[in-house]
Amino acid sequence: MGMRRRIQAALRREGLPLERFPFSCSGTRQSSGRNSGEFRYVRCYRFVECALVGRSMRVLASILCLVLLFATGCSDPAQFRLNEVELLKLQYQQQAKQEALDAERAQDVVDALTALFGTPDHPRFPYLLGDSDPARDLVQLENLNKAAGAVSSNRSGEHRGLYREHCAQCHGITGNGSGPTSGFLNPYPRDFRLGKFKYKSTKLGQRPTDDDLWRVIVNGIPGTAMPSFRTLNESEIVALIDYVKYLTIRGRVEYKLLAELAVLAPDERLIDLDWRRVQTEFQPDPEVGGGDARRDSYDDQLAALVETYFDEVNLWSRPPTKVPEIPDWLSQRDSVFRDRVNEGRVLFSGKANCAMCHGFTGLGDGQTENYDDWTNQWVKGANLDPRDAQACAPFLDAGAFPPRAIRPRNLRLRVYRGGDRYVDLYRRIANGIEGTGMPDSTALSEQEIWSLVAYVLNLPYEEAQ
Amino acid sequence: MSRFWSVLFFCVPVSCLAIYLWSAYGFAPLATAWLPENLSYHGRTIDFLFYLIHYLAAAVLLGTGLVLAVATWRFRDQPGARARFVHTKLSLEIAWTIVPAAILIWLALYQMNAWADNKLRRPQMESAGVLRNRPPLARIVAKQFGWEVYYPGADGRLDTPDDLYVENELYVPVDVDVVLELQSRDVIHDFFVPQLRLKQDIVPGSTQYLWFRVLPIALNRRLDFVCAELCGWGHYKMNGWLYVVTPEDFALRMNELAAERLGDTPVAQGNGAQRAAELTPAVSRQPRSPTNDE
Numbered sequence: 001m002g003m004r005r006r007i008q009a010a011l012r013r014e015g016l017p018l019e020r021f022p023f024s025c026s027g028t029r030q031s032s033g034r035n036s037g038e039f040r041y042v043r044c045y046r047f048v049e050c051a052l053v054g055r056s057m058r059v060l061a062s063i064l065c066l067v068l069l070f071a072t073g074c075s076d077p078a079q080f081r082l083n084e085v086e087l088l089k090l091q092y093q094q095q096a097k098q099e100a101l102d103a104e105r106a107q108d109v110v111d112a113l114t115a116l117f118g119t120p121d122h123p124r125f126p127y128l129l130g131d132s133d134p135a136r137d138l139v140q141l142e143n144l145n146k147a148a149g150a151v152s153s154n155r156s157g158e159h160r161g162l163y164r165e166h167c168a169q170c171h172g173i174t175g176n177g178s179g180p181t182s183g184f185l186n187p188y189p190r191d192f193r194l195g196k197f198k199y200k201s202t203k204l205g206q207r208p209t210d211d212d213l214w215r216v217i218v219n220g221i222p223g224t225a226m227p228s229f230r231t232l233n234e235s236e237i238v239a240l241i242d243y244v245k246y247l248t249i250r251g252r253v254e255y256k257l258l259a260e261l262a263v264l265a266p267d268e269r270l271i272d273l274d275w276r277r278v279q280t281e282f283q284p285d286p287e288v289g290g291g292d293a294r295r296d297s298y299d300d301q302l303a304a305l306v307e308t309y310f311d312e313v314n315l316w317s318r319p320p321t322k323v324p325e326i327p328d329w330l331s332q333r334d335s336v337f338r339d340r341v342n343e344g345r346v347l348f349s350g351k352a353n354c355a356m357c358h359g360f361t362g363l364g365d366g367q368t369e370n371y372d373d374w375t376n377q378w379v380k381g382a383n384l385d386p387r388d389a390q391a392c393a394p395f396l397d398a399g400a401f402p403p404r405a406i407r408p409r410n411l412r413l414r415v416y417r418g419g420d421r422y423v424d425l426y427r428r429i430a431n432g433i434e435g436t437g438m439p440d441s442t443a444l445s446e447q448e449i450w451s452l453v454a455y456v457l458n459l460p461y462e463e464a465q
Numbered sequence: 466m467s468r469f470w471s472v473l474f475f476c477v478p479v480s481c482l483a484i485y486l487w488s489a490y491g492f493a494p495l496a497t498a499w500l501p502e503n504l505s506y507h508g509r510t511i512d513f514l515f516y517l518i519h520y521l522a523a524a525v526l527l528g529t530g531l532v533l534a535v536a537t538w539r540f541r542d543q544p545g546a547r548a549r550f551v552h553t554k555l556s557l558e559i560a561w562t563i564v565p566a567a568i569l570i571w572l573a574l575y576q577m578n579a580w581a582d583n584k585l586r587r588p589q590m591e592s593a594g595v596l597r598n599r600p601p602l603a604r605i606v607a608k609q610f611g612w613e614v615y616y617p618g619a620d621g622r623l624d625t626p627d628d629l630y631v632e633n634e635l636y637v638p639v640d641v642d643v644v645l646e647l648q649s650r651d652v653i654h655d656f657f658v659p660q661l662r663l664k665q666d667i668v669p670g671s672t673q674y675l676w677f678r679v680l681p682i683a684l685n686r687r688l689d690f691v692c693a694e695l696c697g698w699g700h701y702k703m704n705g706w707l708y709v710v711t712p713e714d715f716a717l718r719m720n721e722l723a724a725e726r727l728g729d730t731p732v733a734q735g736n737g738a739q740r741a742a743e744l745t746p747a748v749s750r751q752p753r754s755p756t757n758d759e
Binding site for chain 2: 166169181220221222225228230231277338414420421422423456457460461
């Protein structure tokens with residue numbers, strides 16, 4: 001008897017309508033009894049039928065769907081990630097004092113940062129001096145609230161959660177440059193936490209101005225994955241600038257706190273928040289949780305923490321030194337500028353030594369042995385060879401990017417990452433580029449730098465010699 | 466049970482008609498289901514063809530839906546009725562073959578001119594007594610994820626040191642033949658301006674030209690241009706602004722860009738852009754009713 005006929009016979013015994021049988025079977029199998037092939041099919045069919053028709057199953061299915069919906073809709077709240085790469089680097093540096101750097105003690109850093117700066121959903125900025133705090137000009141809480149949190153928009157169409165809408169895919173919630181897409185990108189997205197920004201109008205080691213950040217957000221960075229956000233409105237860009245500064249300051253304070261943690265004795269705490277919690281919860285009692293000695297050490301810790309924060313904020317509150325503005329003769333006599341190309345060519349391979357990295361033809365084919373500061377921060381700090389993949393592996397596991405040697409820019413592409421205004425190129429040459437091998441040019445006069453600018457701007461249109 | 470299928474078939478034309486009227490009268494959420502307002506000359510031809518084909522297809526859909534409903538009702542299974550073999554009329558068969566064929570051939574011939582105007586016959590201009598292809602107003606280089614726009618600068622030629630570069634911002638003079646040069650840096654992108662009825666794939670390694678002429682009613686409007694080819698995870702970020710300005714404002718904006726490059730003025734949009742932005746209504750899509758077609 002064929003398989004199909006046997007199943008039909010079995011179905012008839014079970015009292016199910018034959019014409020609704022959904023399977024079409026071929027082949028034969030010798031079997032008998034309750035566990036034979038036909039019964040398995042029949043039970044399978046009945047299950048499907050129950051699921052489709054049975055009322056109790058329908059209710060169950062609805063409940064299941066609702067549960068699934070809730071489960072997918074509710075995930076853990078967003079959190080800032082601890083700088084585990086830096087922690088690992090400090091552990092490498094301090095083999096003997098590793099006990100000061102275990103995860104439990106690093107939790108003090110997390111707690112201190114949360115106390116100062118809040119969480120990605122509820123950012124905070126510690127205006128410790130009240131209303132007159134200079135940090136109020138630096139970062140406005142209103143802007144932070146607009147940029148932080150989950151993506152949403154209100155009835156008038158105003159967007160919230162701007163950072164996660166536009167930036168976090170690459171730069172990550174923490175601003176560590178480790179967003180979901182970061183692994184695909186070359187160059188890697190910027191890690192704000194080191195506080196170094198490449199394309200700015202200020203000298204090496206100084207903070208960028210808000211205008212510099214504005215330009216990068218509005219224009220994007222040509223030749224990289226950083227797109228232009230020109231279509232955002234002004235208040236949105238301002239909010240994002242403040243949020244970038246917030247993430248940067250938070251990240252730099254984190255670096256400092258980790259460094260402070262590394263030099264502590266094993267019995268010292270960075271900040272004894274456990275004690276503080278006891279104090280607030282059960283009314284101050286001198287004898288509870290350690291007595292005066294613990295209170296004094298807590299006060300010292302708090303003072304050190306506040307000092308670290310103020311150091312950082314003062315650095316950002318100080319007005320940065322801008323390089324000389326563009327000279328008048330340039331905007332008036334463009335032809336004078338063109339005449340400088342030959343002088344620039346001599347400087348390029350001579351005194352200014354651009355050719356060492358950018359190559360004599362400007363194709364960017366010079367050295368390729370340098371690494372940027374974001375890589376050197378842990379590679380050099382832990383005394384590793386960046387080409388040794390095995391030695392670097394623990395750092396990559398902790399969240400570092402595989403090291404990539406710097407590629408000097410090909411100057412013949414007419415792609416200028418920091419902008420193609422004359423003054424942009426002037427600043428790149430005069431100030432150098434923060435965090436990269438591009439040095440500032442203290443040995444060159446202003447006139448010589450302008451000649452180099454003229455030569456570089458002409459390079460894409462010049463034949464290679 | 467035997468009437469079930471005829472009722473089901475009848476639902477198709479009825480619900481189609483209901484959805485159609487719903488959107489035609491601009492009720493949410495179908496108000497924006499129609500083409501956005503047309504703002505270019507060649508868009509008129511394209512819209513005419515689009516709506517012609519749309520209404521032809523609608524008529525065929527309604528007709529076949531009704532015929533199916535009527536046939537399944539009339540020839541349903543009835544007690545005592547026997548199935549019989551019916552041979553159709555030859556004349557009817559010939560008619561419903563020839564009529565659609567004629568419509569399709571007519572459409573195929575008619576659209577050739579529209580296609581050639583849009584894709585083959587590039588606008589020309591007379592220089593030194595000779596007709597030449599009009600040079601591009603700008604080069605647009607698509608990349609993941611944005612649009613680099615290069616203007617030729619004062620000398621009118623691209624690939625010279627005075628080229629002007631701005632990202633995601635395109636200025637177009639109104640009522641003038643405009644040619645754009647399209648290139649891609651990485652993958653296939655697609656330059657799409659819905660209001661101008663423009664859509665052109667950009668294949669890496671090749672150079673595409675695209676031309677249009679903006680209607681005077683679009684003056685001082687700001688339109689979106691977007692990527693219409695899924696090009697990667699950030700595809701949705703590829704939007705820029707197209708400003709329709711007078712030729713004078715266009716020249717003004719070019720001068721602004723050149724001055725900005727030479728000087729140290731902020732990068733924010735110049736006066737030309739701001740003026741256009743102020744005048745631009747926030748929503749340029751309009752619901753379209755079947756009675757106000759062009």
